[in-house]
């Protein structure tokens with residue numbers, strides 16, 4: 001599809017969305033169901049990048065608001081419907097404050113052709129750096145809980161840099177990982193390859209941590225044979241430079257870039273340059289969508305996960321990335337990360 005027709009359809013949808021949201025507000029109708037219907041209609045002529053894609057970063061209801069009062073735009077069943085209609089291979093339900101292996105089990109019962117996974121955020125709500133929570137996730141029926149995110153919203157780096165005054169979780173002290181991080185990673189290695197019923201492997205995803213902390217965690221997890229992904233290294237919540245990203249890749253980690261980079265010309269340019277330097281074979285593009293409904297610095301409804309992936313693909317394509325390279329970043333590398341066969 002041409003960029004022009006994509007843009008035209010998107011603006012039509014945004015305009016229609018604004019009208020319907022006003023209508024919904026007046027009548028009490030649910031905006032989310034409109035968004036799902038509109039996105040389904042859009043999916044009819046959807047971008048080929050979605051066919052076989054696995055979104056490893058899908059925020060979805062039911063979820064809590066968390067410290068930033070972040071609502072979610074759609075829920076796990078809504079995304080399953082959209083993903084199936086677009087021919088996606090699957091997605092990973094990311095929640096900062098819960099484990100989602102149980103949601104993944106239930107979605108798979110309704111959508112047996114989708115490969116849906118869960119994970120766990122190691123923030124205060126799950127006991128922080130709590131190896132018992134990791135073992136429990138692996139023991140949930142189906143064994144679909146696969147990604148362990150290191151501290152995000154409650155991480156020291158994140159709390160300090162967002163002007164918050166609340167308790168936080170430290171992952172390293174004086175250049176050394178704290179014992180809690182080591183025991184979480186050790187628990188992951190212990191259950192990896194043995195999740196209940198599906199014998200899945202576990203993946204360490206770094207959190208909202210300082211770059212040097214990220215590298216320590218990558219080293220520890222890779223040393224125990226785990227697959228590792230560095231969560232959005234270019235966002236303010238992490239802030240890695242090229243040399244630090246190269247070190248992570250040299251240790252065998254994937255770098256995950258999230259679709260919000262399409263928001264500004266500067267962030268598109270930055271991502272194009274970094275992915276080009278690092279090489280698409282080491283990169284994964286995910287949506288990080290599902291953020292609360294309402295404005296995101298501009299008027300209009302929030303993009304869905306699918307919209308995010310398509311916008312990211314369009315931006316990369318128009319900056320010279322090939323379909324082969326997009327397949328690596330949206331389809332194959334997410335599969336490899338999760339220990340799945342690559343089609």
Ligand SMILES: [Zn+2]
Pocket residue numbers: 057059094288
């Ligand atoms: Zn996110």
